[in-house]
Amino acid sequence: MDSIIIAQMAVSGALMGLVYALIAYGFQLTYSTSKSINFGQGELVMLSAFFSLTLLNWGVPYWLMVPGGLLFGVLLGLVVERAGVRLALEQKSEGWILLTIIIGLLGFSAAENIWGRDDRPFPTPISSDALQVFGVSITPLEISVALGVFTVMGLIELFKRKTLLGKAFEAVSADRDAAELMGISATRTIMLSYGLSGLVAAMAGILISPITTVGPTMASALILKAFSVAVVAGLDSGFGVVVIGIFLGALESLTSYYLGSGWREAPGLILLILALAVRPNGVFGKASIRKV
Amino acid sequence: MLKRLLLIRGAELIALMLLAIIPLAVNNSYALGLLTLLAIYGILLIGLDVTVGYLGQVNLAHAAFLGLGAYAAGLSVSLLGFGMLSALATSLVAGLIFGGLLAFPALRLEGPQFALATLSFSALSTTVLNEWEVLTGGAQGLQVSRPIFFGHTVNAQGFYWLCLILLALVWMAMRNLLSSQWGRAFEALRDSPIATDAMGVGTYRHKVAGFALGSALGGLAGGLYAFNFQYLQPQSFVYELMVILLLGVVLGGRKSLWGAFFGASLIALLPNLLSNRLLFEVISALGLLVALAAGVRGLMKKTTRPFQAIAPIIAMGLLVVGGMLVANTEDWRKAIFALMLFSVVVGLPDGLMGFAARFLTRLFRIDPPALPPPALLDAVLPARHTDGKPLLDLQDLKRYFGGVKAVDGISMTISSGQVHGLIGPNGSGKSTAVNVISGLYAPTAGEMLLQGKPLPKGSLFKVARFGIARTFQNLQLFGELSALDNVMVAMKGVYRSTLPLVLLGFARGEEKRAQAEALALLELVGLKRQARVRARDLTYGAQRFLEIARALARKPELLILDEPAAGLAHPDVSNLLEIIRRIHQRGITIILIEHHMDVVSELCDVVTVLDGGKVIAKGTPDEVKRDPKVIEAYLGTAAGSAA
Numbered sequence: 035m036d037s038i039i040i041a042q043m044a045v046s047g048a049l050m051g052l053v054y055a056l057i058a059y060g061f062q063l064t065y066s067t068s069k070s071i072n073f074g075q076g077e078l079v080m081l082s083a084f085f086s087l088t089l090l091n092w093g094v095p096y097w098l099m100v101p102g103g104l105l106f107g108v109l110l111g112l113v114v115e116r117a118g119v120r121l122a123l124e125q126k127s128e129g130w131i132l133l134t135i136i137i138g139l140l141g142f143s144a145a146e147n148i149w150g151r152d153d154r155p156f157p158t159p160i161s162s163d164a165l166q167v168f169g170v171s172i173t174p175l176e177i178s179v180a181l182g183v184f185t186v187m188g189l190i191e192l193f194k195r196k197t198l199l200g201k202a203f204e205a206v207s208a209d210r211d212a213a214e215l216m217g218i219s220a221t222r223t224i225m226l227s228y229g230l231s232g233l234v235a236a237m238a239g240i241l242i243s244p245i246t247t248v249g250p251t252m253a254s255a256l257i258l259k260a261f262s263v264a265v266v267a268g269l270d271s272g273f274g275v276v277v278i279g280i281f282l283g284a285l286e287s288l289t290s291y292y293l294g295s296g297w298r299e300a301p302g303l304i305l306l307i308l309a310l311a312v313r314p315n316g317v318f319g320k321a322s323i324r325k326v
Numbered sequence: 327m328l329k330r331l332l333l334i335r336g337a338e339l340i341a342l343m344l345l346a347i348i349p350l351a352v353n354n355s356y357a358l359g360l361l362t363l364l365a366i367y368g369i370l371l372i373g374l375d376v377t378v379g380y381l382g383q384v385n386l387a388h389a390a391f392l393g394l395g396a397y398a399a400g401l402s403v404s405l406l407g408f409g410m411l412s413a414l415a416t417s418l419v420a421g422l423i424f425g426g427l428l429a430f431p432a433l434r435l436e437g438p439q440f441a442l443a444t445l446s447f448s449a450l451s452t453t454v455l456n457e458w459e460v461l462t463g464g465a466q467g468l469q470v471s472r473p474i475f476f477g478h479t480v481n482a483q484g485f486y487w488l489c490l491i492l493l494a495l496v497w498m499a500m501r502n503l504l505s506s507q508w509g510r511a512f513e514a515l516r517d518s519p520i521a522t523d524a525m526g527v528g529t530y531r532h533k534v535a536g537f538a539l540g541s542a543l544g545g546l547a548g549g550l551y552a553f554n555f556q557y558l559q560p561q562s563f564v565y566e567l568m569v570i571l572l573l574g575v576v577l578g579g580r581k582s583l584w585g586a587f588f589g590a591s592l593i594a595l596l597p598n599l600l601s602n603r604l605l606f607e608v609i610s611a612l613g614l615l616v617a618l619a620a621g622v623r624g625l626m627k628k629t630t631r632p633f634q635a636i637a638p639i640i641a642m643g644l645l646v647v648g649g650m651l652v653a654n655t656e657d658w659r660k661a662i663f664a665l666m667l668f669s670v671v672v673g674l675p676d677g678l679m680g681f682a683a684r685f686l687t688r689l690f691r692i693d694p695p696a697l698p699p700p701a702l703l704d705a706v707l708p709a710r711h712t713d714g715k716p717l718l719d720l721q722d723l724k725r726y727f728g729g730v731k732a733v734d735g736i737s738m739t740i741s742s743g744q745v746h747g748l749i750g751p752n753g754s755g756k757s758t759a760v761n762v763i764s765g766l767y768a769p770t771a772g773e774m775l776l777q778g779k780p781l782p783k784g785s786l787f788k789v790a791r792f793g794i795a796r797t798f799q800n801l802q803l804f805g806e807l808s809a810l811d812n813v814m815v816a817m818k819g820v821y822r823s824t825l826p827l828v829l830l831g832f833a834r835g836e837e838k839r840a841q842a843e844a845l846a847l848l849e850l851v852g853l854k855r856q857a858r859v860r861a862r863d864l865t866y867g868a869q870r871f872l873e874i875a876r877a878l879a880r881k882p883e884l885l886i887l888d889e890p891a892a893g894l895a896h897p898d899v900s901n902l903l904e905i906i907r908r909i910h911q912r913g914i915t916i917i918l919i920e921h922h923m924d925v926v927s928e929l930c931d932v933v934t935v936l937d938g939g940k941v942i943a944k945g946t947p948d949e950v951k952r953d954p955k956v957i958e959a960y961l962g963t964a965a966g967s968a969a
Binding site: 254304314 | 439565675
């Protein structure tokens with residue numbers, strides 16, 4: 035009996051963990067091109083989810099809402115890049131940390147006032163009737179989360195490898211200066227990476243909202259976990275974020291079962307600090323050599 | 327000099343007196359509450375400025391330290407029956423310990439990772455304060471009673487004066503600290519952690535110390551906060567407060583005590599500013615006007631980028647328009663903070679105080695404090711007796727990067743008093759070799775002996791302390807520091823005062839001595855007149871010479887010059903030759919890595935030639951130039967050139 039509860043907890047936690055992995059993947063996209071990440075990424079997830087909910091309330095069918103919500107995410111990503119990141123990168127400063135936090139706060143405040151402070155349900159056509167697999171119940175909704183995460187990550191990886199634009203992306207990630215000398219605009223590539231990162235955030239919002247409901251506070255809850263996943267896995271390993279995301283999701287769900295839901299954030303935060311102390315490049319990351 | 331002292335100290339004294347007598351003149355408990363909060367936030371922001379301004383890191387944990395200090399003070403009274411002073415000491419120590427604990431894992435981190443570590447710490451401490459209900463009362467909150475102070479109960483007015491006295495003490499102690507070697511070291515490690523280690527200053531210890539100290543002030547402010555409000559809740563110390571604190575520091579002006587004070591006044595007044603509609607409209611309109619004026623001026627003079635001029639105008643415009651549209655400005659509090667902070671970070675990165683300080687120094691014609699006369703060079707760098715015995719001995723030194731054998735078994739001896747040239751084609755392993763010697767990389771295999779003693783491996787800091795100083799091929803100056811400070815920060819054998827003495831202001835004597843010695847070294851490289859110029863504003867050639875002066879401040883046995891002539895114009899190359907000759911005359915042994923063969927022939931007693939990570943020739947410059955293996959390495963084989 036007990037082992038079934040543990041398995042149940044671990045499986046539902048792991049499926050949630052895939053969403054953390056997806057948001058963490060969004061950090062990787064921008065980190066690879068510009069060595070910067072959006073500290074307000076949680077707000078992008080939340081704002082895109084609210085926008086998608088509004089589309090649904092206007093009577094837009096679910097499957098048309100999805101591209102609409104994703105487009106909104108892309109736009110937000112581009113705004114963050116233009117307003118918060120580009121200037122700091124041009125000045126080779128770390129000002130983007132503060133600026134992306136500020137833009138996130140602006141988004142948070144806007145959401146609080148436009149959509150209210152309460153959590154709201156997010157309707158979905160996908161069934162949440164449980165299926166029994168080896169005694170563990172899984173809903174089609176949870177399976178759709180996993181499918182959605184892998185589809186988006188797979189498509190973006192395919193885009194990076196198979197298209198010319200994607201190869202430009204890889205080139206800037208590998209060596210920005212060399213790519214510029216080859217006529218690739220680093221600025222545009224960084225814009226592209228922020229757009230994609232916004233898209234990924236919107237997808238995460240659309241996938242997770244039917245399970246968790248939508249509310250302004252979802253931003254801070256999600257971003258801390260996504261940070262943990264990204265840092266523990268390393269900021270350059272797409273495979274790593276999936277593994278660590280699953281692990282952390284399961285760990286978190288078990289923690290909240292045994293210690294109480296107030297402690298659910300704790301393991302991720304402790305892992306993050308430990309990872310930074312012991313392996314700053316992450317478990318799956320490559321060590322970098324100091325150069326002078 | 328006297329004028330400077332009078333004006334600056336006078337302004338501080340007048341401000342303190344004014345603040346102290348306001349409660350006697352105005353009998354208003356609301357105003358008294360605001361003043362108390364101002365003093366508490368003042369201490370808090372001075373602490374935050376150490377990490378944000380001096381260490382240059384985005385610190386998102388300061389609100390958490392405020393909370394931890396507050397709970398520590400409150401619990402020490404309710405559980406242990408502490409009095410006021412011991413409770414405040416507890417809060418200070420709580421900040422110091424937690425800050426130190428966080429700094430240890432965070433010590434290797436830069437920028438975003440550091441921000442992430444502090445953010446997680448902050449969230450973690452909120453979780454603990456919320457969930458450890460037995461101790462903290464959880465979300466219900468904790469009642470705190472104001473403890474007795476030497477047997478007396480303290481009323482609101484007395485408590486305000488206590489806060490003010492503490493603010494004044496913190497102010498003086500931090501002024502002493504930040505204008506000493508410690509403050510310089512903080513700024514140095516912000517600009518170049520590698521050079522800070524290579525100059526024997528110690529990035530790690532200063533970073534931990536700076537962060538722990540800033541956090542301790544956060545904890546102390548927390549103790550005062552607890553006894554001021556007498557009721558604590560974990561929700562008070564979350565993210566939103568952190569953003570407000572950052573707004574205070576950035577708007578007031580980084581690296582400035584006055585800036586922290588102005589920032590504190592602003593954030594103490596913020597709630598009033600938001601609740602009074604008219605006041606809000608006036609302030610936002612003023613903000614827009616300032617943004618417009620500064621933006622237009624910046625664009626006309628071309629001192630700012632278009633984005634820096636236009637973005638604050640848009641943000642302030644949003645604030646004005648939004649202020650007219652929304653029903654209740656308090657609901658939009660966070661958005662208002664965000665817009666204000668955005669405009670300041672983008673448009674006024676030096677803050678109000680940075681701007682005001684420049685304006686006031688011009689208005690009152692305040693000169694920078696006078697410099698002492700330079701010390702005698704013989705006192706700074708006494709001429710060494712050289713005996714030509716082996717100084718540095720490398721035995722079969724190897725350094726591999728994965729499969730790349732950058733240094734593949736180098737054995738060589740550097741004799742004391744010589745200028746030893748190290749040459750070779752690009753990629754021959756010269757730079758890697760000196761990086762291994764100076765401790766940037768640990769060797770894969772091999773031994774290094776300095777005067778017969780094994781050299782520490784893989785630590786720039788330890789090697790620097792062992793008596794080896796170096797310059798960098800890609801300059802690693804402390805850009806924001808003046809030329810003088812760049813040399814002073816590396817100065818060996820001057821700073822002996824312990825931290826408490828520095829805080830009390832007893833380190834001024836050694837400060838003067840360090841200045842005099844640094845000036846002598848700047849004179850040696852011909853930069854005495856530019857002593858006050860920021861390093862990043864110097865010409866390229868002057869920057870190269872400054873690196874040499876800074877390395878000499880280590881008073882080294884062995885000086886490693888890594889391509890000092892790279893990129894120098896011709897007149898500067900002759901200056902460089904002259905400088906190196908003068909250093910050589912003082913008996914300092916030099917390893918010179920160089921591409922210019924004329925520089926090598928001119929200066930070097932012995933030359934070692936590397937190729938493919940191995941030594942292919944050694945001898946006098948003339949012998950080496952005729953060596954067929956060397957010619958082959960540089961020009962290719964005869965067969966190759968014939969084909």
